[in-house]
Amino acid sequence: MKLIQYTLIASLLLSVSYCNAQDVTIGSTTLTEREIAVDAVYTPWEIQWGPDDHLWVTERQGRVMRVDPITGLATEILDYQSVVNYNFAIEPGMLGMCFHPDFENTPLVYIMYTTPGGGYNNNLASFEWDGTELINPTIILDNLHAGGIHSGSRIIATQDGKLLLSLGDGGDGGSSSQNMNSTGGKMLRVNLDGTIPADNPFPDSYVYSYGHRNPQGLVQAPDGKIYSSEHGQEAQDELNLIVPTLNYGWPDVEGFCDDYPSNINEPTNCEEEGYTEPLMEWRPCMAVNDLIYYNHPAIPELENTLLMCVMKGFSNQSDRGLFILQLNEDGTEVTFDENNDIIISNRGRLRDICVNPHDGTIYIAVNGSGYSNDGPNSIYEYKNEAFDSVDEKVTGGGLTIYPNPSAGDVKFEVAEHLLGGTYEVISYDGKKVLEGSISSTNFEIKDGALNSGSYYVVVRGDLGSISRTFIVQ
Ligand SMILES: [Ca+2]
Ligand SMILES: [Ca+2]
Numbered sequence: 296m297k298l299i300q301y302t303l304i305a306s307l308l309l310s311v312s313y314c315n316a317q318d319v320t321i322g323s324t325t326l327t328e329r330e331i332a333v334d335a336v337y338t339p340w341e342i343q344w345g346p347d348d349h350l351w352v353t354e355r356q357g358r359v360m361r362v363d364p365i366t367g368l369a370t371e372i373l374d375y376q377s378v379v380n381y382n383f384a385i386e387p388g389m390l391g392m393c394f395h396p397d398f399e400n401t402p403l404v405y406i407m408y409t410t411p412g413g414g415y416n417n418n419l420a421s422f423e424w425d426g427t428e429l430i431n432p433t434i435i436l437d438n439l440h441a442g443g444i445h446s447g448s449r450i451i452a453t454q455d456g457k458l459l460l461s462l463g464d465g466g467d468g469g470s471s472s473q474n475m476n477s478t479g480g481k482m483l484r485v486n487l488d489g490t491i492p493a494d495n496p497f498p499d500s501y502v503y504s505y506g507h508r509n510p511q512g513l514v515q516a517p518d519g520k521i522y523s524s525e526h527g528q529e530a531q532d533e534l535n536l537i538v539p540t541l542n543y544g545w546p547d548v549e550g551f552c553d554d555y556p557s558n559i560n561e562p563t564n565c566e567e568e569g570y571t572e573p574l575m576e577w578r579p580c581m582a583v584n585d586l587i588y589y590n591h592p593a594i595p596e597l598e599n600t601l602l603m604c605v606m607k608g609f610s611n612q613s614d615r616g617l618f619i620l621q622l623n624e625d626g627t628e629v630t631f632d633e634n635n636d637i638i639i640s641n642r643g644r645l646r647d648i649c650v651n652p653h654d655g656t657i658y659i660a661v662n663g664s665g666y667s668n669d670g671p672n673s674i675y676e677y678k679n680e681a682f683d684s685v686d687e688k689v690t691g692g693g694l695t696i697y698p699n700p701s702a703g704d705v706k707f708e709v710a711e712h713l714l715g716g717t718y719e720v721i722s723y724d725g726k727k728v729l730e731g732s733i734s735s736t737n738f739e740i741k742d743g744a745l746n747s748g749s750y751y752v753v754v755r756g757d758l759g760s761i762s763r764t765f766i767v768q
Protein backbone atom coordinates (compact mmCIF):
# COMPACT_ATOMS: atom_id res chain seq x y z
CA MET A 296 0.00 0.00 0.00
CA LYS A 297 1.21 3.44 -0.86
CA LEU A 298 2.85 5.15 2.06
CA ILE A 299 1.72 8.63 2.67
CA GLN A 300 3.91 11.14 4.38
CA TYR A 301 2.53 12.93 7.39
CA THR A 302 2.46 16.51 6.35
CA LEU A 303 0.26 19.33 7.40
CA ILE A 304 -0.59 20.88 4.11
CA ALA A 305 -2.02 24.35 4.33
CA SER A 306 -5.48 24.40 2.90
CA LEU A 307 -6.07 27.35 0.63
CA LEU A 308 -9.70 26.45 0.26
CA LEU A 309 -10.89 26.83 3.81
CA SER A 310 -10.80 29.82 6.02
CA VAL A 311 -12.58 29.21 9.28
CA SER A 312 -13.38 31.67 11.99
CA TYR A 313 -16.03 32.54 14.52
CA CYS A 314 -18.04 35.68 13.75
CA ASN A 315 -19.26 35.57 17.34
CA ALA A 316 -20.00 33.04 20.01
CA GLN A 317 -22.83 31.52 18.00
CA ASP A 318 -21.96 31.36 14.34
CA VAL A 319 -19.29 29.42 12.45
CA THR A 320 -17.98 30.83 9.18
CA ILE A 321 -16.40 28.53 6.62
CA GLY A 322 -15.27 30.43 3.56
CA SER A 323 -18.38 32.31 2.41
CA THR A 324 -20.83 30.10 4.31
CA THR A 325 -22.13 31.00 7.76
CA LEU A 326 -23.50 28.29 10.03
CA THR A 327 -25.85 29.37 12.78
CA GLU A 328 -25.34 27.52 16.04
CA ARG A 329 -28.27 26.40 18.15
CA GLU A 330 -28.15 24.23 21.25
CA ILE A 331 -30.95 21.69 21.22
CA ALA A 332 -31.87 18.91 23.65
CA VAL A 333 -30.45 20.90 26.56
CA ASP A 334 -30.08 18.59 29.58
CA ALA A 335 -32.23 16.05 27.73
CA VAL A 336 -29.61 13.48 26.78
CA TYR A 337 -27.02 11.96 29.09
CA THR A 338 -23.63 10.73 27.81
CA PRO A 339 -24.67 10.68 24.13
CA TRP A 340 -22.42 8.28 22.19
CA GLU A 341 -24.03 7.75 18.80
CA ILE A 342 -26.12 10.32 16.97
CA GLN A 343 -27.87 9.44 13.71
CA TRP A 344 -30.31 11.26 11.47
CA GLY A 345 -33.24 8.86 11.30
CA PRO A 346 -35.47 7.97 8.36
CA ASP A 347 -38.25 9.68 10.36
CA ASP A 348 -36.39 13.02 10.24
CA HIS A 349 -35.57 12.83 13.94
CA LEU A 350 -32.24 12.49 15.72
CA TRP A 351 -31.65 9.06 17.24
CA VAL A 352 -29.16 9.08 20.08
CA THR A 353 -27.66 6.27 22.17
CA GLU A 354 -26.75 7.14 25.71
CA ARG A 355 -23.84 5.22 27.16
CA GLN A 356 -25.85 4.51 30.32
CA GLY A 357 -28.17 2.30 28.26
CA ARG A 358 -30.97 4.30 26.68
CA VAL A 359 -31.93 5.38 23.16
CA MET A 360 -33.47 8.83 22.86
CA ARG A 361 -35.38 10.19 19.87
CA VAL A 362 -35.00 13.94 19.55
CA ASP A 363 -37.14 16.29 17.50
CA PRO A 364 -34.52 18.48 15.77
CA ILE A 365 -36.90 21.45 15.63
CA THR A 366 -38.25 21.54 19.17
CA GLY A 367 -35.44 19.66 20.90
CA LEU A 368 -38.01 17.46 22.62
CA ALA A 369 -36.29 14.20 23.59
CA THR A 370 -38.32 11.02 24.05
CA GLU A 371 -36.98 7.77 25.49
CA ILE A 372 -37.62 4.95 23.02
CA LEU A 373 -35.51 2.23 24.68
CA ASP A 374 -34.47 1.73 28.28
CA TYR A 375 -31.93 -1.09 28.38
CA GLN A 376 -30.18 -0.03 31.58
CA SER A 377 -31.01 -3.31 33.31
CA VAL A 378 -29.07 -5.20 30.61
CA VAL A 379 -26.22 -2.89 29.72
CA ASN A 380 -23.10 -2.84 31.86
CA TYR A 381 -22.47 0.84 32.31
CA ASN A 382 -19.57 2.24 34.27
CA PHE A 383 -19.65 5.97 34.67
CA ALA A 384 -15.93 6.32 35.21
CA ILE A 385 -14.65 4.42 32.18
CA GLU A 386 -15.93 3.47 28.72
CA PRO A 387 -18.41 0.58 28.47
CA GLY A 388 -22.16 0.86 27.98
CA MET A 389 -24.57 1.29 25.08
CA LEU A 390 -22.43 2.50 22.21
CA GLY A 391 -22.79 2.30 18.40
CA MET A 392 -26.08 2.20 16.49
CA CYS A 393 -27.17 2.05 12.85
CA PHE A 394 -30.36 1.56 10.86
CA HIS A 395 -31.21 -1.46 8.74
CA PRO A 396 -30.27 -0.54 5.15
CA ASP A 397 -33.92 -1.03 4.07
CA PHE A 398 -35.49 0.54 7.15
CA GLU A 399 -38.76 1.47 5.43
CA ASN A 400 -39.57 -2.17 4.81
CA THR A 401 -37.57 -3.68 7.67
CA PRO A 402 -37.66 -1.19 10.57
CA LEU A 403 -34.76 -2.60 12.56
CA VAL A 404 -32.06 -0.76 14.47
CA TYR A 405 -28.74 -2.42 15.32
CA ILE A 406 -27.05 -1.50 18.58
CA MET A 407 -23.74 -2.52 20.18
CA TYR A 408 -23.50 -2.62 23.96
CA THR A 409 -21.45 -4.20 26.70
CA THR A 410 -22.78 -6.63 29.31
CA PRO A 411 -21.20 -8.20 32.40
CA GLY A 412 -19.56 -11.58 31.95
CA GLY A 413 -16.10 -12.43 33.17
CA GLY A 414 -15.39 -8.73 32.98
CA TYR A 415 -17.22 -7.42 29.97
CA ASN A 416 -18.77 -8.80 26.80
CA ASN A 417 -19.60 -6.81 23.73
CA ASN A 418 -22.87 -7.56 21.95
CA LEU A 419 -24.76 -6.72 18.79
CA ALA A 420 -28.55 -6.81 18.92
CA SER A 421 -31.38 -5.68 16.67
CA PHE A 422 -34.50 -3.91 17.90
CA GLU A 423 -37.74 -3.35 16.04
CA TRP A 424 -39.17 0.17 15.75
CA ASP A 425 -42.95 0.11 16.20
CA GLY A 426 -43.36 3.86 15.70
CA THR A 427 -43.25 4.55 19.43
CA GLU A 428 -40.44 2.52 20.93
CA LEU A 429 -37.79 -0.07 20.19
CA ILE A 430 -39.09 -3.56 20.97
CA ASN A 431 -38.27 -7.25 20.43
CA PRO A 432 -34.53 -7.28 21.12
CA THR A 433 -32.79 -10.04 19.17
CA ILE A 434 -29.18 -10.97 19.88
CA ILE A 435 -27.24 -10.97 16.61
CA LEU A 436 -23.77 -11.57 18.10
CA ASP A 437 -22.63 -11.91 21.68
CA ASN A 438 -19.42 -12.75 23.46
CA LEU A 439 -17.53 -10.24 21.36
CA HIS A 440 -14.22 -9.07 22.79
CA ALA A 441 -14.54 -6.21 25.28
CA GLY A 442 -13.01 -4.65 28.32
CA GLY A 443 -13.62 -1.71 30.57
CA ILE A 444 -11.90 0.46 27.98
CA HIS A 445 -11.19 0.38 24.21
CA SER A 446 -14.55 -0.97 23.15
CA GLY A 447 -14.49 0.27 19.57
CA SER A 448 -18.17 -0.42 18.77
CA ARG A 449 -18.99 1.80 15.83
CA ILE A 450 -21.30 0.07 13.42
CA ILE A 451 -22.35 0.93 9.87
CA ALA A 452 -24.55 -0.68 7.25
CA THR A 453 -22.41 -0.87 4.13
CA GLN A 454 -23.51 -0.39 0.54
CA ASP A 455 -23.35 -4.14 -0.08
CA GLY A 456 -26.04 -4.76 2.56
CA LYS A 457 -23.74 -6.00 5.32
CA LEU A 458 -22.81 -4.66 8.74
CA LEU A 459 -19.28 -3.53 9.54
CA LEU A 460 -18.34 -3.40 13.23
CA SER A 461 -15.24 -1.91 14.80
CA LEU A 462 -13.91 -3.75 17.84
CA GLY A 463 -11.16 -2.48 20.12
CA ASP A 464 -8.55 -4.45 22.01
CA GLY A 465 -10.51 -4.07 25.26
CA GLY A 466 -7.40 -2.75 26.96
CA ASP A 467 -5.44 -5.99 26.63
CA GLY A 468 -2.39 -4.21 25.25
CA GLY A 469 -3.10 -5.44 21.73
CA SER A 470 -2.68 -9.20 22.24
CA SER A 471 -6.13 -9.72 20.68
CA SER A 472 -5.44 -7.40 17.75
CA GLN A 473 -2.99 -9.77 16.03
CA ASN A 474 -4.85 -12.95 17.09
CA MET A 475 -7.09 -14.02 14.20
CA ASN A 476 -9.15 -16.20 16.56
CA SER A 477 -10.17 -13.19 18.66
CA THR A 478 -12.74 -10.54 17.70
CA GLY A 479 -10.69 -7.90 19.54
CA GLY A 480 -8.86 -5.21 17.60
CA LYS A 481 -10.71 -6.04 14.38
CA MET A 482 -13.15 -4.79 11.80
CA LEU A 483 -15.84 -7.46 11.50
CA ARG A 484 -18.06 -7.92 8.44
CA VAL A 485 -21.38 -9.52 9.34
CA ASN A 486 -24.58 -10.48 7.54
CA LEU A 487 -27.70 -8.71 8.80
CA ASP A 488 -28.73 -11.92 10.59
CA GLY A 489 -25.34 -12.35 12.28
CA THR A 490 -23.97 -15.08 10.03
CA ILE A 491 -20.59 -14.90 8.29
CA PRO A 492 -20.84 -13.54 4.73
CA ALA A 493 -19.80 -16.18 2.20
CA ASP A 494 -17.55 -13.65 0.44
CA ASN A 495 -15.69 -12.46 3.54
CA PRO A 496 -11.96 -12.02 2.94
CA PHE A 497 -10.86 -14.72 5.41
CA PRO A 498 -12.82 -17.99 4.99
CA ASP A 499 -15.36 -18.75 7.74
CA SER A 500 -14.31 -15.66 9.69
CA TYR A 501 -15.98 -12.35 10.50
CA VAL A 502 -12.60 -10.63 10.31
CA TYR A 503 -12.34 -7.91 7.65
CA SER A 504 -9.16 -6.18 8.83
CA TYR A 505 -7.01 -6.48 11.96
CA GLY A 506 -4.29 -4.89 14.06
CA HIS A 507 -6.60 -2.18 15.44
CA ARG A 508 -6.38 -0.64 18.91
CA ASN A 509 -9.60 1.33 19.56
CA PRO A 510 -11.31 2.36 16.33
CA GLN A 511 -14.29 4.54 17.27
CA GLY A 512 -14.96 6.26 13.96
CA LEU A 513 -16.33 4.44 10.93
CA VAL A 514 -17.85 5.70 7.69
CA GLN A 515 -18.32 4.60 4.09
CA ALA A 516 -17.98 7.25 1.38
CA PRO A 517 -20.26 7.21 -1.71
CA ASP A 518 -17.48 5.61 -3.78
CA GLY A 519 -17.45 2.68 -1.35
CA LYS A 520 -14.22 3.50 0.48
CA ILE A 521 -14.31 2.90 4.23
CA TYR A 522 -12.51 5.22 6.64
CA SER A 523 -11.92 4.70 10.34
CA SER A 524 -10.47 6.89 13.05
CA GLU A 525 -8.54 5.08 15.77
CA HIS A 526 -7.34 6.08 19.21
CA GLY A 527 -3.60 5.60 19.69
CA GLN A 528 -1.89 4.80 22.97
CA GLU A 529 -0.37 8.16 23.80
CA ALA A 530 1.70 8.93 20.78
CA GLN A 531 -0.25 8.60 17.54
CA ASP A 532 -3.96 8.71 16.69
CA GLU A 533 -4.86 7.47 13.22
CA LEU A 534 -7.15 7.91 10.24
CA ASN A 535 -7.18 4.65 8.27
CA LEU A 536 -8.48 3.67 4.86
CA ILE A 537 -9.90 0.22 5.62
CA VAL A 538 -9.09 -2.44 3.03
CA PRO A 539 -10.01 -6.11 3.59
CA THR A 540 -7.30 -8.49 4.89
CA LEU A 541 -4.89 -5.72 5.86
CA ASN A 542 -3.03 -5.51 9.16
CA TYR A 543 -3.16 -2.01 10.64
CA GLY A 544 -0.26 -2.63 12.99
CA TRP A 545 -1.29 -2.50 16.63
CA PRO A 546 0.49 -3.33 18.92
CA ASP A 547 3.62 -3.73 16.77
CA VAL A 548 3.19 -0.39 15.04
CA GLU A 549 1.42 2.78 16.21
CA GLY A 550 0.70 5.54 13.70
CA PHE A 551 3.32 5.73 10.99
CA CYS A 552 6.10 3.19 10.89
CA ASP A 553 8.78 5.55 12.17
CA ASP A 554 10.32 4.02 15.30
CA TYR A 555 8.11 6.29 17.39
CA PRO A 556 7.11 5.81 20.13
CA SER A 557 10.48 4.29 20.92
CA ASN A 558 9.18 1.84 23.54
CA ILE A 559 7.43 -0.44 21.02
CA ASN A 560 10.38 -1.05 18.65
CA GLU A 561 8.53 -0.71 15.37
CA PRO A 562 9.82 -2.78 12.44
CA THR A 563 12.18 -0.98 10.11
CA ASN A 564 10.18 -1.81 7.00
CA CYS A 565 6.47 -2.03 7.66
CA GLU A 566 5.47 -2.54 4.05
CA GLU A 567 7.64 -5.65 3.62
CA GLU A 568 6.44 -7.00 6.94
CA GLY A 569 2.79 -6.55 5.99
CA TYR A 570 1.80 -3.58 8.14
CA THR A 571 -0.43 -0.84 6.75
CA GLU A 572 0.16 2.73 7.78
CA PRO A 573 -2.65 5.26 8.37
CA LEU A 574 -3.56 7.96 5.83
CA MET A 575 -2.84 10.49 8.58
CA GLU A 576 -1.74 10.53 12.19
CA TRP A 577 -1.91 13.06 15.01
CA ARG A 578 0.70 13.18 17.73
CA PRO A 579 0.36 13.33 20.63
CA CYS A 580 -3.06 11.66 20.71
CA MET A 581 -6.03 13.97 20.90
CA ALA A 582 -8.80 11.33 21.00
CA VAL A 583 -10.36 11.00 17.58
CA ASN A 584 -13.99 9.92 17.52
CA ASP A 585 -16.72 9.34 14.96
CA LEU A 586 -16.70 10.90 11.52
CA ILE A 587 -18.96 11.41 8.51
CA TYR A 588 -18.46 11.98 4.81
CA TYR A 589 -19.83 15.41 3.85
CA ASN A 590 -20.78 16.46 0.35
CA HIS A 591 -23.97 18.45 0.78
CA PRO A 592 -24.47 21.59 -1.33
CA ALA A 593 -25.53 23.51 1.79
CA ILE A 594 -21.86 23.95 2.69
CA PRO A 595 -19.97 23.90 -0.61
CA GLU A 596 -16.65 24.55 1.18
CA LEU A 597 -16.96 21.09 2.73
CA GLU A 598 -17.36 19.25 -0.57
CA ASN A 599 -15.70 15.81 -0.43
CA THR A 600 -14.52 16.04 3.17
CA LEU A 601 -14.46 13.82 6.21
CA LEU A 602 -15.69 15.66 9.31
CA MET A 603 -14.17 14.06 12.41
CA CYS A 604 -15.11 14.66 16.05
CA VAL A 605 -12.15 15.18 18.36
CA MET A 606 -12.49 15.02 22.12
CA LYS A 607 -9.20 16.20 23.59
CA GLY A 608 -6.87 18.76 22.13
CA PHE A 609 -3.24 18.44 21.28
CA SER A 610 -0.87 18.57 24.25
CA ASN A 611 -2.64 21.57 25.75
CA GLN A 612 -6.08 20.12 24.90
CA SER A 613 -7.12 23.39 23.33
CA ASP A 614 -7.47 22.10 19.81
CA ARG A 615 -10.39 19.80 20.26
CA GLY A 616 -13.25 20.38 17.89
CA LEU A 617 -14.52 19.26 14.52
CA PHE A 618 -11.67 18.46 12.15
CA ILE A 619 -12.13 19.05 8.43
CA LEU A 620 -10.19 16.44 6.47
CA GLN A 621 -10.12 17.22 2.76
CA LEU A 622 -10.09 14.13 0.57
CA ASN A 623 -8.37 14.08 -2.79
CA GLU A 624 -10.39 13.16 -5.86
CA ASP A 625 -9.99 9.41 -5.55
CA GLY A 626 -10.23 9.38 -1.75
CA THR A 627 -6.76 7.95 -1.15
CA GLU A 628 -5.21 10.96 0.58
CA VAL A 629 -6.35 13.58 3.07
CA THR A 630 -5.03 17.01 3.90
CA PHE A 631 -5.56 18.85 7.17
CA ASP A 632 -4.21 22.13 8.46
CA GLU A 633 -4.48 22.46 12.23
CA ASN A 634 -4.54 26.24 11.92
CA ASN A 635 -7.50 26.45 9.55
CA ASP A 636 -9.38 23.17 9.53
CA ILE A 637 -10.73 22.96 13.10
CA ILE A 638 -14.20 24.34 13.80
CA ILE A 639 -16.57 24.11 16.78
CA SER A 640 -13.59 24.20 19.13
CA ASN A 641 -15.44 25.70 22.08
CA ARG A 642 -17.96 23.02 22.93
CA GLY A 643 -15.99 20.42 24.83
CA ARG A 644 -15.53 16.78 23.83
CA LEU A 645 -17.17 16.17 20.47
CA ARG A 646 -18.38 12.57 20.44
CA ASP A 647 -20.40 12.14 17.26
CA ILE A 648 -21.81 13.95 14.26
CA CYS A 649 -24.66 13.48 11.80
CA VAL A 650 -26.26 15.44 8.98
CA ASN A 651 -29.80 16.27 7.94
CA PRO A 652 -29.71 14.98 4.35
CA HIS A 653 -32.38 17.45 3.23
CA ASP A 654 -30.70 20.72 4.11
CA GLY A 655 -27.13 19.74 5.05
CA THR A 656 -27.47 20.89 8.65
CA ILE A 657 -24.86 19.36 10.99
CA TYR A 658 -25.62 17.97 14.46
CA ILE A 659 -22.95 17.31 17.07
CA ALA A 660 -23.24 15.33 20.32
CA VAL A 661 -20.89 16.53 23.05
CA ASN A 662 -19.78 14.95 26.34
CA GLY A 663 -18.64 17.89 28.39
CA SER A 664 -15.06 18.74 29.17
CA GLY A 665 -13.33 15.78 30.82
CA TYR A 666 -12.82 12.01 30.61
CA SER A 667 -14.93 10.06 30.59
CA ASN A 668 -18.22 11.89 30.63
CA ASP A 669 -18.33 15.07 32.60
CA GLY A 670 -21.26 17.21 31.60
CA PRO A 671 -22.66 19.21 30.14
CA ASN A 672 -23.99 16.71 27.62
CA SER A 673 -25.80 18.29 24.75
CA ILE A 674 -26.55 18.41 21.05
CA TYR A 675 -25.68 21.40 18.90
CA GLU A 676 -27.05 22.28 15.49
CA TYR A 677 -25.06 24.13 12.77
CA LYS A 678 -27.29 25.28 9.96
CA ASN A 679 -26.75 27.33 6.83
CA GLU A 680 -29.90 29.43 6.97
CA ALA A 681 -29.10 30.98 3.60
CA PHE A 682 -29.34 27.60 1.89
CA ASP A 683 -32.95 27.28 2.99
CA SER A 684 -33.80 30.78 1.89
CA VAL A 685 -32.55 30.06 -1.63
CA ASP A 686 -34.86 27.09 -1.54
CA GLU A 687 -37.78 29.26 -0.49
CA LYS A 688 -37.14 31.98 -3.06
CA VAL A 689 -38.09 29.77 -5.95
CA THR A 690 -40.69 27.58 -4.28
CA GLY A 691 -43.75 26.97 -6.41
CA GLY A 692 -43.07 26.41 -10.07
CA GLY A 693 -39.35 25.87 -9.61
CA LEU A 694 -39.33 22.12 -9.24
CA THR A 695 -42.16 19.63 -9.17
CA ILE A 696 -41.68 15.89 -8.64
CA TYR A 697 -44.48 13.49 -9.48
CA PRO A 698 -45.82 11.07 -8.62
CA ASN A 699 -44.42 11.24 -5.13
CA PRO A 700 -44.18 8.61 -3.72
CA SER A 701 -43.52 6.78 -6.96
CA ALA A 702 -43.71 3.10 -7.75
CA GLY A 703 -42.33 3.56 -11.28
CA ASP A 704 -40.69 6.40 -13.23
CA VAL A 705 -40.02 9.54 -11.18
CA LYS A 706 -40.88 12.63 -13.28
CA PHE A 707 -39.41 16.10 -12.80
CA GLU A 708 -40.73 19.40 -14.08
CA VAL A 709 -38.41 22.38 -13.63
CA ALA A 710 -38.67 26.10 -14.31
CA GLU A 711 -37.08 27.61 -17.45
CA HIS A 712 -34.31 29.28 -15.46
CA LEU A 713 -32.97 25.87 -14.50
CA LEU A 714 -32.34 24.82 -18.11
CA GLY A 715 -28.64 24.26 -18.56
CA GLY A 716 -28.31 23.58 -14.85
CA THR A 717 -27.54 20.35 -13.05
CA TYR A 718 -29.26 17.92 -10.72
CA GLU A 719 -28.02 15.56 -8.05
CA VAL A 720 -29.96 12.81 -6.31
CA ILE A 721 -28.78 12.09 -2.78
CA SER A 722 -29.89 9.07 -0.76
CA TYR A 723 -31.20 9.39 2.74
CA ASP A 724 -27.84 8.59 4.26
CA GLY A 725 -26.16 11.33 2.29
CA LYS A 726 -24.70 9.42 -0.64
CA LYS A 727 -24.90 10.93 -4.12
CA VAL A 728 -26.50 8.25 -6.26
CA LEU A 729 -27.30 10.06 -9.53
CA GLU A 730 -26.37 13.30 -11.25
CA GLY A 731 -26.87 14.93 -14.61
CA SER A 732 -27.47 18.10 -16.55
CA ILE A 733 -30.89 19.61 -17.24
CA SER A 734 -31.59 19.97 -20.95
CA SER A 735 -35.38 19.96 -20.80
CA THR A 736 -37.99 21.33 -18.40
CA ASN A 737 -39.38 17.81 -18.18
CA PHE A 738 -37.20 14.80 -17.46
CA GLU A 739 -37.47 11.55 -15.56
CA ILE A 740 -35.56 8.91 -13.66
CA LYS A 741 -36.57 5.54 -15.02
CA ASP A 742 -38.13 2.85 -12.90
CA GLY A 743 -35.40 0.65 -11.45
CA ALA A 744 -32.65 3.27 -11.53
CA LEU A 745 -33.13 3.87 -7.80
CA ASN A 746 -33.65 1.37 -5.00
CA SER A 747 -36.67 1.77 -2.76
CA GLY A 748 -36.18 4.52 -0.21
CA SER A 749 -36.22 8.23 0.46
CA TYR A 750 -34.17 10.62 -1.65
CA TYR A 751 -33.29 14.24 -1.83
CA VAL A 752 -32.78 16.02 -5.12
CA VAL A 753 -31.06 19.35 -5.57
CA VAL A 754 -31.27 21.19 -8.88
CA ARG A 755 -28.98 24.14 -9.59
CA GLY A 756 -29.36 26.97 -12.05
CA ASP A 757 -28.19 30.53 -12.42
CA LEU A 758 -30.63 31.86 -9.80
CA GLY A 759 -29.68 29.35 -7.15
CA SER A 760 -30.66 25.87 -6.14
CA ILE A 761 -33.86 24.10 -5.19
CA SER A 762 -34.14 20.94 -3.15
CA ARG A 763 -37.00 18.49 -2.71
CA THR A 764 -37.48 15.08 -1.16
CA PHE A 765 -39.16 12.15 -2.86
CA ILE A 766 -39.81 8.52 -2.14
CA VAL A 767 -39.34 5.49 -4.37
CA GLN A 768 -41.57 2.62 -3.32
CA1 LIG B 1 -22.03 8.19 14.21
CA1 LIG C 1 -2.24 1.46 13.04
Ligand SMILES: [Ca+2]
Nearest residue numbers: 549551553555
Ligand atom coordinates in the same frame (compact mmCIF):
# COMPACT_ATOMS: atom_id res chain seq x y z
CA1 LIG D 1 4.88 5.06 14.91
